[in-house]
Amino acid sequence: MKPAKIATRYPTPALEKGLDILELLANHPTGLTKSEVARSLDRTVSEIFRMLVCLEERGYISQSKDGERFCLTLRLFKLAHEYPPTKRMITEALPIMQQATHELNQSCHLGILDGGHIVIIAQVDSPISPGFYVKAGAIVDLMHAATGHVILAHQTPEVTSRAVQIWCRQNNAHVPRDLAAHLTKIKRQGYEERESYQVNGIVNVSCPVFDDRGNAIAAMTVPFIQRIGDRTTPATARRVLKQATLLLSEAIGGVAKPLTSD
Structure with missing residues (x-):
């Protein structure tokens, strides 16, 4: 069609x-x-x-x-990486993400909004096995990504509406009935934590990265897996991610907006 x-x-x-x-x-x-x-x-x-x-x-x-x-x-992906704001964000994000993965022993990725999709622009593996990761360059359905929901929840109504309309058009679908309530909840609590939309056993924990106007230009996400004998929990991942995204927001000249405490 x-x-x-x-x-x-x-x-x-x-x-x-x-x-x-x-x-x-x-x-x-x-x-x-x-x-x-x-x-x-x-x-x-x-x-x-x-x-x-x-x-x-x-x-x-x-x-x-x-x-x-x-x-x-990968030409489009390479062009996107050469775009100065994206390139700078990746440069600033990687050491912060590496620190987070070593604290959590979990992988971490950074995604941005692109029309009706999320594009993963950076990713760091877990330092130990077994692990799960979303590779850099992956294109993810906006409505099937915690990253996408976090960005939508912390963007302007105009940007959010336009992205949702593009998604509906691309997928020949209607707006999910619970989307508005879900985004309101995410904005109120300042993060998303829920079971993966696509993989059983994964809990996605995601926090926003803010620009200088306080709007989310990216989101950092940990696809959390619970290892036997490991006391690290999604709550731990949430705490580490909040700090990581605040550091990244500051590093790129954004607003280090304090998130709602648990």
Whole structure:
């Protein structure tokens, strides 16, 4: 199905076609054939063929070894990392995240809002095994991520509304009925702690990173696993993450907003 279009005074059909293809492939990590791309966008193969060739030549997509499927490359991810604010945040975040992982013996990742998704821009492994982690570069469904809910809860109503609308359009879905109440709760307590939306046995603990206006520009998350004989708990992770995100907020010139105490 062709994505719904936002009204614009200056239509650019070729650009829109290319962006539609990139957004589509972002949701299909194993790739799609030309026919599948065309069918998903409600176009003919001839309409998208030249754009596929262009995107491949520019390095944004690549073909599988058998030449049948097209997949996204890491070019967009690399470009995002070169964007100065993102690059600075990653530089400041990594040592703070490394300290947190060593205190908790858990992995940690940092995510930002990108349309109707969350993009993981930095990640640090647990120093011990076994462990669970979300890799840097991963694209996560906004509504299936504690990171996403924390950012939405601590953003302006306009940014939150726009992100939710994009998610609804991308997924052909309605706004979750309990979303507003859930975001209100997260904002009141200053963090998210709940069982993983995708993996049994994981408790996601997530806290916001604030910009200079007090809005969340990222969230740091620990996918917590309880090891036998380990006294570390999600409450421990919450305490460590609160301190880590306050340090990161300060480091990037943001507001070190005190979070609601437990």
